[in-house]
Amino acid sequence: MNRLILPALAILIATQSPAYAINEKYxxxxxxxxCTQVSETQGCDIHKTKAENAKAGFTNPAADSATTQTPYAGQWVAKSDSGDTxxxxRIDAKEQVWVNGQRVDAxxxxxxxQFRQGKVLFTIQGDRRLQNEDYWMDSDAGTKGPIQIE
Known part of the structure; x- marks a missing residue:
């Protein structure tokens, strides 16, 4: 009996079609x-516009984060201990980074x-409330210094 149940169960699991939670119109x-499915249960009205629901206090953090600017965006200057540049x-809204005009991966x-140009590693803190946490470090020369936003 067990010899029949196990193979039948394996075939059943393999042939199941995927379930879709919502239809296209919804x-x-x-x-x-x-709205999200969760916010709808909390009172968000799917028959109203985004602006009307936002005015009522319902927002979609996942959708809102796509339009929010990254905390890294801007012009930055890495300085030495003596104050030399x-x-x-330069970091854009898509977090693409250029160091001295050259594009680098971040x-x-x-x-x-974090991004690197040659032996220099640059680290910029995402929480802008933290001060003096942005720095560069040259692993070859053993030097380190601050990075400041302009």
């Missing part, structure tokens, strides 16, 4: 209203944006 209503840094790591 998804469009959620997008146009700015080590590098000028990655988010533990609440910071």
């Amino acid at each position: 998804r469009q209503q959620l997008e146009q209203s700015g 080590v590098a000028t840094i 990655k988010r790591t533990d609440g910071t944006l």
Whole structure:
């Protein structure tokens, strides 16, 4: 008996079709209203506009974060201990980084944006309330200094 149940169960699981939680019309209503399935249960009206729902206090943080500017965006200057400019840094809203006019790859790591040019590693803190946490470090020369926004 067990010899039949196990293979039948494996075939049943393999042939199941995916389940879709919402239909296309409902998804469009959620997008146009700015509601989520959770906020709808809390009173967000899918028949109203995003602006009307936002006025009522309902917002979609996932959608709002796409339009929010990154805390890293701006013009930055890496300085040495003596006050000389080590590098000028530009970061756009999409977190694309240029160091001294050259495009470099950047990655988010533990609440910071880190990027490297040659032997110099630049680290910019994402929480702008923290002061003096942005720095550069040259692993070859063993030097370090602050990065300041202009």
